[in-house]
Amino acid sequence: MLAMMAGFCVEQGADPAACAEPILTAVRETLTDALEFARRWRAADADAELPEPDEQAVDDAMLSRLGGEHYEALRLALAWCSLDQWQPPALAVLCRSVPVRRAAAGTAELTALVRAVAELGAHDLKCLAYALEVLDDEPLVVLHRPSGTGFELRIGGIGDNFQLHTLLAHALIGGGHLPGQAPDARIVALSLDAPFAPDADLGGLHAEGPFNLVAPDGSWIWNEGNPADIPVVDGRRLLVLDPLPYRRGWNAGRFFPMMTASIAVTRVLPPEETQAWFGHVAPPKGFGAAATQAQSSS
Known part of the structure; x- marks a missing residue:
């Protein structure tokens, strides 16, 4: 919610660079956790169908399937289910600042994470992927x-x-x-x-x-x-x-x-x-x- 508010402020003219680092860092962490969620979900069955990213579906059965410590399992499940909500604030800072885009593209990690999660087929990350691949100068x-x-x-x-x-x-x-x-x-x-x-x-x-x-x-x-x-x-x-x-x-x-x-x-x-x-x-x-x-x- 805070990232959404910051993204809205950027859309109204606030400096994208002021909040780009925490937003994109959180996006990177959420993508990493989403991949770990998928890995654990399919640990027993590599072909298991991944659940729809719906926060209402997070329950004890889901957390039990993920295994490990309860709080960690909850974090992974929420990352899987909330990932789509991170796109608008990420796009807000990426679309409005060439330096922010260059910094994000400076390491290939974020783009690679987006592609890896997109390949799972549960999240539509095309806009985020394209924003990270924009060429400048x-x-x-x-x-x-x-x-x-x-x-x-x-x-x-x-x-x-x-x-x-x-x-x-x-x-x-x-x-x-x-x-x-x-x-x-x-x-x-x-x-x-x-x-x-x-x-x-x-x-x-x-x-x-x-x-x-x-x-x-x-x-x-x-x-x-x-x-x-x-x-x-x-x-x-x-x-x-x-x-x-x-x-x-x-x-x-x-x-x-x-x-x-x-x-x-x-x-x-x-x-x-x-x-x-x-x-x-x-x-x-x-x-x-x-x-x-x-x-x-x-």
């Missing part, structure tokens, strides 16, 4: 296969690849570097830092993707993922833009409405450097190969 090399051009960008505060896709179109098409239809200025604003209400009436406004985001090995970088999915090659995240296999559209906005984003083209790569980066890229496959050939011919 991150260099990104982008290769546009149809034109054979390359760019170095710098990105920050982007919550998912729907948002990244929109902002790539803004920076590269809207910036005059690539042909195509740039996204509406209102969509760009919502993807960067404009105030946004999830239930706001946008009058049918939605974003569309002009590219297919591809990893150097040819696998797709799905819009449902986040920029941390983009592989690192020679010290830089390397992304390939291929032609669209089919039309795609999505709601305008940001995955984290309270997190502001940034994107900038820092450099147009010279041809020889672009070709060197293309040397790390597998040839297009399937539709991508046909579409790239068609665009090159036209």
Whole structure:
């Protein structure tokens, strides 16, 4: 409850750094206890179904199954059942402070704990996982296969690849570097830092993707993922833009409405450097190969 109150204060403008350490420390401890709860629950039967995280379900039978000292068993059970309530205050401090995100990402422990608990399937921790994986002031090399051009960008505060896709179109098409239809200025604003209400009436406004985001090995970088999915090659995240296999559209906005984003083209790569980066890229496959050939011919 105290963490919820602190998170609310942050949402109203309080300094996120002032309470980030105790909140994220408690989140780390709760995740650790939740994993221990699952381990003990399945000690006698590795395939045993884990209970729903409901505090009303904490009873003597549950504590007896966990074993050990009563207070410790109670702590583990409450951690399992209250974990979802820790996400809002954690997101409050992570979404509103780049230094807090950097400090949290400085050790991989918290992210690893979130992933381990999420894999158990009883808690939806996607928002927390994505917040911990947000890239800030991150260099990104982008290769546009149809034109054979390359760019170095710098990105920050982007919550998912729907948002990244929109902002790539803004920076590269809207910036005059690539042909195509740039996204509406209102969509760009919502993807960067404009105030946004999830239930706001946008009058049918939605974003569309002009590219297919591809990893150097040819696998797709799905819009449902986040920029941390983009592989690192020679010290830089390397992304390939291929032609669209089919039309795609999505709601305008940001995955984290309270997190502001940034994107900038820092450099147009010279041809020889672009070709060197293309040397790390597998040839297009399937539709991508046909579409790239068609665009090159036209």
